Amino acid sequence: MDKVIVANDISLSYNANETIINQANFSVDSGSFVFITGASGSGKSTLLKSFFGAIKPIQGSLIVGGVELSDVSKNKLNFLRRHIGIVFQDYKLIKEWTIEKNIMMPLIINGYEKSVIQNQVESLLKHVRLKHQAGKYPLELSGGEQQRVAMARALSHNPILILADEPTGNLDEYSSQLIWNLLEGANTQLKTTIIVVTHRIPSTLNVNYKHYHIEYGEIYEIS
Amino acid sequence: MKSVKNHFSLIIALLSILFCIQIFIIVDRSIEAYKENLANNYSIVVVSKKQIKEKEMLLLDESISSVQELPPDNVIKRLNTNIDKKNMNLLKLTLPKFYKLYLYKFPTPDDIKKLKLNLSKNKSITKIEDFAKTHDTTYKLLVLFKNVVFIFAMVVSIVTMLLILKELRIWQFKHNERMSVMGLFGAPIWLRSAILFRLAIVDALISSVLIFLIFIYISTNKWVLLQFQNLNIKVEVFNLVNDSLLLLAISLIVSVTLAAMVVLGHKEEV
Ligand SMILES: Nc1ncnc2c1ncn2[C@@H]1O[C@H](COP(=O)(O)OP(=O)(O)O)[C@@H](O)[C@H]1O
Ligand SMILES: [Mg+2]
Numbered sequence: 001m002d003k004v005i006v007a008n009d010i011s012l013s014y015n016a017n018e019t020i021i022n023q024a025n026f027s028v029d030s031g032s033f034v035f036i037t038g039a040s041g042s043g044k045s046t047l048l049k050s051f052f053g054a055i056k057p058i059q060g061s062l063i064v065g066g067v068e069l070s071d072v073s074k075n076k077l078n079f080l081r082r083h084i085g086i087v088f089q090d091y092k093l094i095k096e097w098t099i100e101k102n103i104m105m106p107l108i109i110n111g112y113e114k115s116v117i118q119n120q121v122e123s124l125l126k127h128v129r130l131k132h133q134a135g136k137y138p139l140e141l142s143g144g145e146q147q148r149v150a151m152a153r154a155l156s157h158n159p160i161l162i163l164a165d166e167p168t169g170n171l172d173e174y175s176s177q178l179i180w181n182l183l184e185g186a187n188t189q190l191k192t193t194i195i196v197v198t199h200r201i202p203s204t205l206n207v208n209y210k211h212y213h214i215e216y217g218e219i220y221e222i223s
Numbered sequence: 224m225k226s227v228k229n230h231f232s233l234i235i236a237l238l239s240i241l242f243c244i245q246i247f248i249i250v251d252r253s254i255e256a257y258k259e260n261l262a263n264n265y266s267i268v269v270v271s272k273k274q275i276k277e278k279e280m281l282l283l284d285e286s287i288s289s290v291q292e293l294p295p296d297n298v299i300k301r302l303n304t305n306i307d308k309k310n311m312n313l314l315k316l317t318l319p320k321f322y323k324l325y326l327y328k329f330p331t332p333d334d335i336k337k338l339k340l341n342l343s344k345n346k347s348i349t350k351i352e353d354f355a356k357t358h359d360t361t362y363k364l365l366v367l368f369k370n371v372v373f374i375f376a377m378v379v380s381i382v383t384m385l386l387i388l389k390e391l392r393i394w395q396f397k398h399n400e401r402m403s404v405m406g407l408f409g410a411p412i413w414l415r416s417a418i419l420f421r422l423a424i425v426d427a428l429i430s431s432v433l434i435f436l437i438f439i440y441i442s443t444n445k446w447v448l449l450q451f452q453n454l455n456i457k458v459e460v461f462n463l464v465n466d467s468l469l470l471l472a473i474s475l476i477v478s479v480t481l482a483a484m485v486v487l488g489h490k491e492e493v
Contacts, residue, residue, distance in 0.1 A: 052407065054407070054491070074412075075411070077409075078406075078409040078410070078411050079409065080409070081406075081407065081408055081409030082408065082409035083409075084409075086407060086408070092404050092407070093404075094400070094401045094404055095400070096397075096401070097401075105404075105405065105408060106408045106409075109405065109408050109409055109410045109414060110409075
């Protein structure tokens with residue numbers, strides 16, 4: 001089976017005197033659904049960051065989408081990122097842009113045609129139940145609504161890989177359910193590989209998933 | 224409303240720079256026009272025992288633009304009139320000659336010294352009246368005025384630079400977030416900074432147009448024209464071709480440099 005991510009003996013660190021992830025081995029099959037759990041501060045976000053090249057492994061080899069990230073050029077990294085959809089813990093929406101424009105962003109970066117962009121954004125707004133909010137700005141929305149915008153943005157360009165960092169962190173039941181449905185839909189219908197960092201694995205999920213746990217800088221396979 | 228606020232601060236900074244530059248240009252033009260005016264009115268009177276031809280006089284110093292011989296009748300008129308015609312003609316011949324010398328440009332005190340020295344090489348010249356005292360005060364006043372304007376322009380420039388630097392920090396903060404997020408979705412650096420450059424260029428165009436309108440208004444303002452008229456000088460307040468091109472170029476350079484500095488200072492968040 002194809003691998004989207006292959007990590008061999010990678011160590012991750014922000015500074016010399018503290019290693020967050022220590023010589024971990026890890027791989028993700030194409031089209032799979034993966035959960036990563038762990039205590040707060042255990043390094044879940046750090047691991048996710050390494051998958052889109054925001055931090056480089058200080059040792060080992062990390063290959064994502066066929067690209068070796070421990071030694072990657074800016075152009076190649078940009079190319080890879082255009083095929084990844086990220087949902088950040090703090091949403092990272094662009095405040096001075098409307099909801100609609102925020103969702104469009106990856107499509108614009110990928111150079112899609114205007115008509116395609118318009119259709120895609122309209123359908124996504126419907127999916128995340130924010131059609132009537134399209135012209136608003138992020139700070140005019142609730143946390144749950146902002147997270148739904150971030151999810152729509154991550155899905156907009158049909159990426160091969162979605163990385164979601166606590167996407168339902170402190171959301172209401174309604175928004176949480178919507179987000180799990182969207183992730184499940186992308187995985188089953190579009191065969192998108194999905195990696196989700198979370199505290200709690202939802203019981204309502206109808207997909208086979210893998211579960212990894214991070215503790216003391218090591219990654220354990222639970223199921 | 225939101226976009227207006229985005230543009231406002233840079234436009235104000237650009238306006239103040241452009242305004243300063245154009246004011247400086249106008250002051251410079253006024254001083255030049257005034258100097259020319261002074262030079263046209265300024266003359267030196269030379270008294271000579273013998274007649275000196277204009278050509279000969281011009282050869283004495285290259286700063287002399289023209290020579291005018293003062294008719295002796297004025298002098299004679301002042302000595303009474305009980306002289307018959309024959310004697311009068313004789314007198315005219317024996318009287319010294321008076322010449323008025325005009326200069327190309329308004330001379331510095333040093334220029335005058337040199338000129339006097341050169342003139343005195345001609346042995347028939349007995350007296351040179353340079354009106355040095357009046358000339359000296361006018362000249363010093365002009366220099367003082369120019370210096371005051373220069374210091375004023377410097378102070379305003381420094382304040383504007385501080386304003387721009389502060390603006391740069393705000394820009395860096397404001398645009399860094401968006402550029403980082405776009406980077407996380409794989410936007411190449413030119414695409415990340417395209418908005419910034421577009422904003423910079425639009426702001427430069429807006430402030431240029433505003434400054435054009437301001438100075439077109441000033442150049443037709445009655446009070447302003449009256450001031451120049453009182454000084455007896457003609458000054459072009461705003462040249463529609465040269466000045467507008469210069470100001471447009473400066474505002475584009477300033478704002479695009481600002482944008483480039485933001486892009487260069489851009490750091491990706493981790
Ligand atoms: N940008 C950073 N610079 C330095 N240290 C960081 C940074 N981000 C996170 N850390 C540290 O790395 C460790 C793991 O953080 P993180 O991966 O965010 O944990 P988690 O997402 O599992 O809660 C923490 O001790 C945190 O303090
Ligand atoms: Mg985290």
